[in-house]
Amino acid sequence: MSSTGTPTVLSVEGLKVSIGEHEILRGVDIGLRPGRVHGLAGESGSGKTMTGLAALGLLPHGARTSGRVVLDDGRNLLELPQRDLNEVRGREIAMVFQDPATSLHPMLSIGRQITEHMRHHLGLGKAEARARAIELLGQVRIPGPAAAVDRYPHQFSGGMRQRIAIAIALACGPKVLIADEPTTALDVTVQAGVLRLLRGLCDDLGLAVLLVTHDLGVMSAVADDVSVMREGLVLETGPRGQVLRTPEHPYTRALLDALPREGS
Amino acid sequence: MRILSRLPEAWRQPLAVVGAVVAVAWLLVAAAAPLLAPHDPLAQDLPRLASPGPGHWFGTDQLGRDILSRIMYGARVSIPLTLLLVVLSLLIGGALGACAGYFGRWVGEGIMRLADLVFAFPTVILAMVVAAALGASLTNAVLAVLVVAWPAYARVTRGLVLGMREREFVLSGRLLGFSAWRSLRVDVLPNVTGPILVLATLDIGTALLLLSGLSFLGLGAKPPSPEWGAMVAAGVDVFDSWWVATFPGLAILTVVLAFNFLGDTLRDALDPRTARAIKERAL
Numbered sequence: 424m425s426s427t428g429t430p431t432v433l434s435v436e437g438l439k440v441s442i443g444e445h446e447i448l449r450g451v452d453i454g455l456r457p458g459r460v461h462g463l464a465g466e467s468g469s470g471k472t473m474t475g476l477a478a479l480g481l482l483p484h485g486a487r488t489s490g491r492v493v494l495d496d497g498r499n500l501l502e503l504p505q506r507d508l509n510e511v512r513g514r515e516i517a518m519v520f521q522d523p524a525t526s527l528h529p530m531l532s533i534g535r536q537i538t539e540h541m542r543h544h545l546g547l548g549k550a551e552a553r554a555r556a557i558e559l560l561g562q563v564r565i566p567g568p569a570a571a572v573d574r575y576p577h578q579f580s581g582g583m584r585q586r587i588a589i590a591i592a593l594a595c596g597p598k599v600l601i602a603d604e605p606t607t608a609l610d611v612t613v614q615a616g617v618l619r620l621l622r623g624l625c626d627d628l629g630l631a632v633l634l635v636t637h638d639l640g641v642m643s644a645v646a647d648d649v650s651v652m653r654e655g656l657v658l659e660t661g662p663r664g665q666v667l668r669t670p671e672h673p674y675t676r677a678l679l680d681a682l683p684r685e686g687s
Numbered sequence: 688m689r690i691l692s693r694l695p696e697a698w699r700q701p702l703a704v705v706g707a708v709v710a711v712a713w714l715l716v717a718a719a720a721p722l723l724a725p726h727d728p729l730a731q732d733l734p735r736l737a738s739p740g741p742g743h744w745f746g747t748d749q750l751g752r753d754i755l756s757r758i759m760y761g762a763r764v765s766i767p768l769t770l771l772l773v774v775l776s777l778l779i780g781g782a783l784g785a786c787a788g789y790f791g792r793w794v795g796e797g798i799m800r801l802a803d804l805v806f807a808f809p810t811v812i813l814a815m816v817v818a819a820a821l822g823a824s825l826t827n828a829v830l831a832v833l834v835v836a837w838p839a840y841a842r843v844t845r846g847l848v849l850g851m852r853e854r855e856f857v858l859s860g861r862l863l864g865f866s867a868w869r870s871l872r873v874d875v876l877p878n879v880t881g882p883i884l885v886l887a888t889l890d891i892g893t894a895l896l897l898l899s900g901l902s903f904l905g906l907g908a909k910p911p912s913p914e915w916g917a918m919v920a921a922g923v924d925v926f927d928s929w930w931v932a933t934f935p936g937l938a939i940l941t942v943v944l945a946f947n948f949l950g951d952t953l954r955d956a957l958d959p960r961t962a963r964a965i966k967e968r969a970l
Binding site: 479481509511512514521526530539 | 792854855856858859860861862863864865866873874877878
């Protein structure tokens with residue numbers, strides 16, 4: 424594994440998951456460091472989403488697992504009791520989903536969705552939480568945050584909704600953000616904005632971001648480190664430049680060759 | 688008419704208006720029965736089996752009681768009990784179904800097999816058996832209908848919750864660290880209440896029919912209680928005097944129809960597809 428000096432805030436170590444005879448993850452190692460975006464690439468079914476969910480201690484019912492998902496304080500998420508896990512989720516690790524059309528509660532105002540877990544986890548008062556929500560909406564560049572806080576998800580465009588989803592994820596000041604294909608459901612022009620936002624937040628807040636994507640273009644735009652997955656195994660991990668420019672594994676090379684290129 | 692045009696499209700349909708008016712009228716009758724009824728519903732001081740006419744518009748029964756007054760007082764028995772019954776089945780069936788759908792596994796399987804067991808019997812027969820086993824009284828009749836009515840709610844709720852549970856915002860709520868109960872209460876249930884309320888409104892008619900049916904069969908209200916089903920049963924003994932059975936029967940019919948119209952309307956109003964279809968028809 425590449426070491427960049429800073430210690431990891433969350434590391435997945437030798438994670439194996441199988442349901443019945445079917446092995447979904449066959450030994451995954453990934454370390455997330457503060458202020459760095461770790462891109463996780465791979466085709467559908469390669470286990471990248473499962474890895475993202477496992478990083479939140481969420482595994483499918485009836486799955487057999489081995490390996491560890493360790494926080495920087497040494498706690499293993501896979502062995503935490505539900506109550507402690509609920510304390511970690513949303514507060515220390517948060518998630519942004521692929522499609523903001525379905526990941527926001529359609530019947531609750533934006534403000535309620537941003538403040539509810541803040542009040543739950545941090546014990547903030549109503550007014551305090553609301554002020555923080557408005558601040559967060561400004562931070563993810565929602566125009567007119569003071570008015571937006573009282574509106575509902577359907578009153579926003581897809582890109583705006585994804586920004587709101589990011590604001591919700593960041594509300595409790597987590598150390599780790601898992602973003603599962605956060606731009607896949609968005610227009611290309613909107614994608615760039617959301618990626619820039621993620622990159623900026625990562626730098627400003629010292630967030631450790633796990634960016635799950637099948638899009639190597641997205642990956643090369645924002646990731647610091649890259650892992651390539653296939654069939655439940657991490658084939659290659661390293662700094663972006665190294666993996667994308669001088670790939671060691673033939674599968675990584677094949678993925679890169681599959682990208683449309685100028686002039687060809 | 689101006690007030691009408693402000694209502695949503697679905698509520699402006701003729702059947703919706705009729706349903707609402709009749710239902711509200713019955714609720715008012717039930718509330719104000721002592722003020723509206725011309726006679727004491729239990730007093731036997733009128734001529735027996737008098738045909739409808741001035742002084743006793745719906746006639747009198749074989750004991751000389753005014754049928755109009757009895758129907759009005761009967762509304763205070765049948766309508767509140769029916770509503771209570773539907774609310775209880777909704778709460779019990781809904782809660783069990785929601786647990787079955789959300790938590791799944793053996794709890795859910797257990798609940799749903801119990802529901803299947805109830806579904807396996809014809810509704811009326813099972814209600815009769817339960818009512819007979821508990822002993823004939825109005826309370827036991829309500830319990831009997833409750834026993835046969837909750838599984839429908841459990842099934843519908845479970846199906847809706849199963850679908851909703853897979854939605855990303857529900858998962859998202861769990862991943863923000865909320866408990867399963869909060870997720871069920873805030874994320875899942877508000878999004879499934881619409882269809883369940885429609886079912887409940889449509890079920891009011893069925894529940895009233897079952898409840899009066901049990902009384903008709905002698906398994907519910909006891910004389911001299913002015914319960915509609917029991918009144919129809921009394922009329923069967925004096926078939927020549929058609930008014931004795933007909934008017935309580937009409938009371939049941941109008942309440943059932945009114946709430947069915949309301950249920951249909953509620954469904955149309957809550958389902959955007961039918962709401963749009965109504966709009967297009969109106970244009």
